[in-house]
Amino acid sequence: RRGPGQAAQENRRKQILRTLKDQEKQQKKATLGLSARMNQAGLGDKMTAFWIWSAVLGVIVFGAALLTPAPTWTAPFLAFAAAFGLPRWVVGFLAARRMKKFVEAFPDGIDIITRGIKSGLPVNDCMKVIGQETPEPLAGEFRLLVENIAMGVSVDQALERMYQRMPTPEVRFFSIVLAIQQKTGGNLAEALGNLSVVIRARKMMREKIKALSGEAVASAGIIGSLPPAVIILISLMSPSYIIPLFTDQRGQLMLMGGGFWMATGVFVMRRMINFKI
Structure with a gap:
């Protein structure tokens, strides 16, 4: 038979689980929506242009389908696929390609922060160096991160926005390391160095699986x-x-x-x- 303390602990555990599930749903909604995918692809929030081009593509495919010997009833289905399927696929492809470039360059950015901290530079200055010296899209994302922090946004919120633009495990690991270091202290350079090793090991594992x-x-x-x-x-x-x-x-x-x-x-x-x- 459980006592009042155990019941309260169980209720607290269930509440935490519900909160985590709600946060996970919000994160998925924020990162999987069409607007979010446009930002991840580097196209900006140009939803009006997206829908215009989708409609034009659907009309073109519909007219082309009517000119072919295929049955007439296939034209609406082809137009629907072209207007709603093909543009979304292109956006998803561009977003995946951009995130792949980001992940490949991300360990080099962490190494810049690690060397900068060891030489006495603040973390913000190290991030500025990444925004100036590294290739896109890593440089652009860190420039936005530095700009958000300079405008008064907390580091956690700025990293959360960065995760919405680049929903990768590497960015999540990076934000967790910085959050833990801010709350508990410790050797940030050593923690980021270990993170760089882990990310490079993940990359090697992906390449090995790709080869196999x-x-x-x-x-x-x-x-x-x-x-x-x-x-x-x-x-x-x-x-x-x-x-x-x-x-x-x-x-x-x-x-x-x-x-x-x-x-x-x-x-x-x-x-x-x-x-x-």
């Missing part, structure tokens, strides 16, 4: 590209042979079924070879 899974990635790409390639070749060599596949109802059902199972297979293969570190 290269054969599986190539196999998935070849298997996924074979059916579209065969359809294109037959369309060029003997159009009359493959036209019934697009015009006849049975052929259309076969195309939809084949596309569904191909997408399922590619998704499963991607999940099998996609490792998160």
Whole structure:
């Protein structure tokens, strides 16, 4: 039988868990939204231009689909995919590429801070050096970080904004190290040096996994590209042979079924070879 103290402790533990879950949901909402992805891709908060280009792309694809021998009912679906799917994919691709460049240069930035602290420079001055001497996007993110701190934003809040622009574990580790050092003290240079070693080890592990899974990635790409390639070749060599596949109802059902199972297979293969570190 639990006493009042144990019950209060259990309630406090549940409250902490609920608070952490709420914070995690807020962070996901802040980092996975379209506006956040635009900022992560370095495109700024240009939502109006994004929707205009999406609408123009959808209209162009709709008109092009009507001019092809494909069934008319496919035009709205292709236009919808082009207007809402393709632009988001491009933004996600640009954001992932930009974050990859940031992560690759991030250990060098931490090393600059470590050497600067050992030589007697304040942390803010070390961050300014990163904003001036390192390549983009690392330099731009640290310039924004220094500007936010200079405007009176606390270090924790400035690092949280940086995490929203660059939602990577490396930035989270960096903010945790600085927060712990501010509250408890200690050798910041040594802590950041250890963090740099950990981040470089994570990078080496990612490269090792990429090398080991290269054969599986190539196999998935070849298997996924074979059916579209065969359809294109037959369309060029003997159009009359493959036209019934697009015009006849049975052929259309076969195309939809084949596309569904191909997408399922590619998704499963991607999940099998996609490792998160």
